[in-house]
Amino acid sequence: MYEHDVIVVGAGGAGLRAAIAAHEEGADVAIVSKLHPVRSHTGAAEGGINAALREGDSWEDHAYDTMKGSDYLADAPAAETLCKDSPKETIKLEHWGMAFSRDDDGRVSQRPFGGLSFPRTTYAGAETGHQLLHTMYEQLVKRGIKVYDEWHVTRLAVSDEEKPEDRNCHGIVAYDVQTGQVEGFRARNGVILATGGLGQVYDHTTNAVANTGDGVAMAYRAGAPMEDMEFIQFHPTTLPSTGVLITEGVRGEGGILYNENGERFMFEYGYANNLGELASRDVVSRAELTEVNEGRGIEDEYVHLDMRHLGEERIIDRLENIVHLSEDFEGVNPLEAPMPVKPGQHYAMGGIETDENGETCISGLYAAGECACASVHGGNRLGGNALPELIVFGKRAGHHAAGKDMEEAEITTGKVGDYELGEVDSPVELGEAGIGEDAVADGGTAADAGASVSGVDLVQRAVEDERETIDTLLEREDGIQQAEIRERVQKSMTRNVNVFREESALKDALRDIREARELYQDVFVADKSRTFNTDLLQTLETRNILDIAEAITLGALARNEFRGAHWRKEYQERRDEEWLKHTMLSWNDGRPELWYKPVILEGEDKTYEPKVRSY
Amino acid sequence: MSTQVPESVEEESTTETASAGKQKRDAKKRERAERVQEQREAEAAEKARSADDTFHLKVFRYDPEVPEKQEPRFDDFHVPYKQGMTVLDALMWARDHYDSSLTFRHSCRQAICGSDALFVNGSQRLGCKTQLSDLSEPIRVEPLPHADVVKDLVVDMEHFYDQMESVEPYFQTNSLPDGELDEQRQTRENREKVKMSTRCIWCSACMSSCNIAAGDNEYLGPAAINKAYRFAMDEREGEDMKQRRLEILEQEHGVWRCQTQFSCTEVCPKDIPLTEHIQELKREAIKNNLKFW
Numbered sequence: 001m002y003e004h005d006v007i008v009v010g011a012g013g014a015g016l017r018a019a020i021a022a023h024e025e026g027a028d029v030a031i032v033s034k035l036h037p038v039r040s041h042t043g044a045a046e047g048g049i050n051a052a053l054r055e056g057d058s059w060e061d062h063a064y065d066t067m068k069g070s071d072y073l074a075d076a077p078a079a080e081t082l083c084k085d086s087p088k089e090t091i092k093l094e095h096w097g098m099a100f101s102r103d104d105d106g107r108v109s110q111r112p113f114g115g116l117s118f119p120r121t122t123y124a125g126a127e128t129g130h131q132l133l134h135t136m137y138e139q140l141v142k143r144g145i146k147v148y149d150e151w152h153v154t155r156l157a158v159s160d161e162e163k164p165e166d167r168n169c170h171g172i173v174a175y176d177v178q179t180g181q182v183e184g185f186r187a188r189n190g191v192i193l194a195t196g197g198l199g200q201v202y203d204h205t206t207n208a209v210a211n212t213g214d215g216v217a218m219a220y221r222a223g224a225p226m227e228d229m230e231f232i233q234f235h236p237t238t239l240p241s242t243g244v245l246i247t248e249g250v251r252g253e254g255g256i257l258y259n260e261n262g263e264r265f266m267f268e269y270g271y272a273n274n275l276g277e278l279a280s281r282d283v284v285s286r287a288e289l290t291e292v293n294e295g296r297g298i299e300d301e302y303v304h305l306d307m308r309h310l311g312e313e314r315i316i317d318r319l320e321n322i323v324h325l326s327e328d329f330e331g332v333n334p335l336e337a338p339m340p341v342k343p344g345q346h347y348a349m350g351g352i353e354t355d356e357n358g359e360t361c362i363s364g365l366y367a368a369g370e371c372a373c374a375s376v377h378g379g380n381r382l383g384g385n386a387l388p389e390l391i392v393f394g395k396r397a398g399h400h401a402a403g404k405d406m407e408e409a410e411i412t413t414g415k416v417g418d419y420e421l422g423e424v425d426s427p428v429e430l431g432e433a434g435i436g437e438d439a440v441a442d443g444g445t446a447a448d449a450g451a452s453v454s455g456v457d458l459v460q461r462a463v464e465d466e467r468e469t470i471d472t473l474l475e476r477e478d479g480i481q482q483a484e485i486r487e488r489v490q491k492s493m494t495r496n497v498n499v500f501r502e503e504s505a506l507k508d509a510l511r512d513i514r515e516a517r518e519l520y521q522d523v524f525v526a527d528k529s530r531t532f533n534t535d536l537l538q539t540l541e542t543r544n545i546l547d548i549a550e551a552i553t554l555g556a557l558a559r560n561e562f563r564g565a566h567w568r569k570e571y572q573e574r575r576d577e578e579w580l581k582h583t584m585l586s587w588n589d590g591r592p593e594l595w596y597k598p599v600i601l602e603g604e605d606k607t608y609e610p611k612v613r614s615y
Numbered sequence: 616m617s618t619q620v621p622e623s624v625e626e627e628s629t630t631e632t633a634s635a636g637k638q639k640r641d642a643k644k645r646e647r648a649e650r651v652q653e654q655r656e657a658e659a660a661e662k663a664r665s666a667d668d669t670f671h672l673k674v675f676r677y678d679p680e681v682p683e684k685q686e687p688r689f690d691d692f693h694v695p696y697k698q699g700m701t702v703l704d705a706l707m708w709a710r711d712h713y714d715s716s717l718t719f720r721h722s723c724r725q726a727i728c729g730s731d732a733l734f735v736n737g738s739q740r741l742g743c744k745t746q747l748s749d750l751s752e753p754i755r756v757e758p759l760p761h762a763d764v765v766k767d768l769v770v771d772m773e774h775f776y777d778q779m780e781s782v783e784p785y786f787q788t789n790s791l792p793d794g795e796l797d798e799q800r801q802t803r804e805n806r807e808k809v810k811m812s813t814r815c816i817w818c819s820a821c822m823s824s825c826n827i828a829a830g831d832n833e834y835l836g837p838a839a840i841n842k843a844y845r846f847a848m849d850e851r852e853g854e855d856m857k858q859r860r861l862e863i864l865e866q867e868h869g870v871w872r873c874q875t876q877f878s879c880t881e882v883c884p885k886d887i888p889l890t891e892h893i894q895e896l897k898r899e900a901i902k903n904n905l906k907f908w
Contacts, residue, residue, distance in 0.1 A: 035728075041723060091795060099849075102802065138786065142785040242725070324726075329725065481655075521644065528681065529681050532766045
């Protein structure tokens with residue numbers, strides 16, 4: 001068993017920042033990650049980091065834009081924290097040497113992005129995430145922080161008190177991909193989940209293959225609720241054949257969207273009469289698909305994004321990476337022809353419920369970055385708000401876990417105070433189903449751990465449980481392979497739980513997920529080797545995909561309104577009187593329990609009054 | 616796992632009657648599993664048969680733990696072709712439809728995570744960035760040369776990481792601005808100068824292609840030297856630090872080992888002019904030494 005003060009799971013932007021912050025506070029910190037840190041998906045972020053750095057801009061304006069962009073489903077204390085902390089965290093990256101693009105006076109450059117009232121997106125060409133990830137990894141190396149790379153974390157060691165709010169997280173169980181060993185890691189102070197996105201729930205996504213929502217699913221099974229899972233962001237400009245991302249920076253710099261008739265449809269058909277291509281992502285995604293559905297798409301599938309008029313010099317200066325991506329992955333040279341683009345799954349606004357210090361309702365369990373939902377993004381994330389989220393909340397979680405005195409959070413976590421139970425009309429039985437006799441979602445808790453059991457023992461028991469699960473998987477001689485199950489879920493989610501949603505399709509998705517859960521009971525790993533067994537790795541990931549797909553679909557079915565990225569055919573209006581509340585899903589004795597908690601619209605100095613969202 | 620005895624007893628007493636039903640259910644489940652699996656295999660075979668075009672891949676296989684795979688061999692895969700398909704797509708198809716034990720690293724699918732550098736038809740390339748249609752058949756896919764093979768196409772990256780970390784690969788400066796919101800100014804020209812060097816994705820293709828690195832295990836190698844270049848040429852670090860960086864690079868197994876064969880530059884998937892960077896550092900080192908004569 002390994003032991004550290006703070007254990008960070010995941011080594012993307014949030015994980016690295018959290019580890020550095022914990023280290024700053026003097027904690028013995030280690031990162032456990034299924035990929036080597038420089039392979040993390042933060043590296044694929046292109047656009048930039050929103051930070052109010054300039055005269056004429058202010059964190060208050062940034063917070064206003066964020067609240068409006070969220071369609072009033074973000075919690076004001078979280079959004080304000082993001083906007084207040086982002087400038088100094090962004091400049092901290094500059095102090096660490098990050099190679100930002102520069103203005104003539106040597107200052108870092110900023111550009112316009114969708115839904116922003118000021119050009120406050122700080123960037124490094126169209127490779128901001130790559131530069132950020134590497135700069136932060138450099139700082140990790142400088143500090144000598146321990147990294148267990150290619151270790152796949154499969155379970156949290158959490159005590160089993162009845163209420164999640166009374167539970168404690170003592171560590172994790174991880175599986176060494178290189179050797180197949182299953183080991184425990186005890187965390188004296190806390191575990192920080194920073195496992196990133198869950199795009200692999202869909203088959204057309206900008207997300208890496210590694211983004212299977214492991215952290216969200218693990219925390220859920222240990223008792224921390226998932227929040228606002230139905231809010232999935234579809235990015236309006238992804239390459240049709242692969243899902244490779246074409247940054248919003250292209251539109252920020254002046255790129256134009258055209259339909260098959262060569263019409264600039266954002267204006268022509270009144271989707272966004274003021275901001276046009278620079279409307280918020282949900283608005284542009286719906287506009288594109290409406291064009292396609294009404295027969296004005298190209299090859300009935302996509303639209304064109306044209307940046308040729310910007311001129312080669314400007315394109316190479318600010319968007320060079322896009323030229324390479326379009327050429328390599330779509331065979332189109334964007335200096336000569338418009339790029340084909342369509343919406344693709346891009347980001348999960350929801351995730352593990354946390355407060356603005358990154359803490360969940362389980363003591364000692366934290367989450368930061370895309371896997372977390374401090375509720376910064378609400379119903380729709382603004383472009384350029386993901387990277388500041390990583391550095392701001394990564395740092396806060398790291399500090400808190402390392403024992404630094406933090407201001408008390410205004411956001412509450414867990415079932416405390418004002419909450420109401422939800423109901424949903426599901427066509428099938430939900431939850432449960434697993435490997436053999438064990439449930440997939442078996443709580444992550446040691447079955448019979450009482451208050452008297454020490455943290456070390458608890459971790460050890462979780463290790464034994466996990467060894468058993470893995471042995472069972474490897475011993476099975478026949479059954480169904482994970483690829484089959486995963487594919488079914490991904491296809492159904494893309495077909496049924498996409499940009500446009502309707503009740504019958506959502507119910508179809510729940511049926512498909514139920515069927516996939518049943519198939520998963522017979523899952524088997526054909527590769528019997530303990531060395532670098534990616535078959536086993538993917539099989540373990542697939543059980544996370546099942547839980548997350550179910551949560552997204554269930555939340556979407558229950559939310560009878562149209563808000564942010566969540567469009568419902570039957571309900572074409574935002575219904576504030578009923579739905580200014582967060583969708584919460586708790587794992588409760590083998591099935592998901594749906595409940596709601598109110599949105600906090602009261603900020604430090606003002607209350608954000610919901611207004612009609614037009615761009 | 617339950618320690619509460621009464622419950623266990625209860626469970627046991629119901630087991631007897633449940634066992635017949637359970638057996639039936641298990642048999643049903645097995646049947647279903649077999650049916651689903653057969654269907655999938657049949658569909659894959661049908662796809663391969665009916666495709667207008669299939670690509671023939673010869674893929675290196677080795678697993679130290681599995682007796683049949685301990686002796687390295689090549690496996691043949693025939694993959695149905697779709698417009699735009701890459702080597703990585705083909706490997707994934709083969710894995711998901713023919714042999715789930717086929718092992719390789721990959722993640723982002725867009726040439727930024729650097730996981731899937733492979734030796735394809737005799738050259739180091741990123742699998743995700745290499746179009747099948749650009750290659751002659753049969754396409755030979757092998758692990759990167761000059762590294763230990765862990766399994767199939769996966770190589771041990773430890774040595775590469777060690778070399779990267781040996782050049783103090785982090786920004787160092789003595790003159791940070793006082794204010795936490797004040798930037799260190801950097802000219803556009805200077806950012807342009809280091810830009811290409813910052814694009815490295817640590818894929819290790821360059822190291823694998825380098826004859827010198829193959830013969831001299833201590834040679835820093837093109838990627839690590841490029842990492843040092845990224846900082847040595849950054850005006851924000853200042854002259855003192857540049858001096859120190861040049862000392863690191865001038866060590867016995869540093870820049871002077873490079874024989875300007877350009878193989879690193881040729882294979883770099885991010886088009887970093889590695890050889891040029893190494894040559895420029897050699898010139899800087901000479902200039903630096905002249906100062907002290």
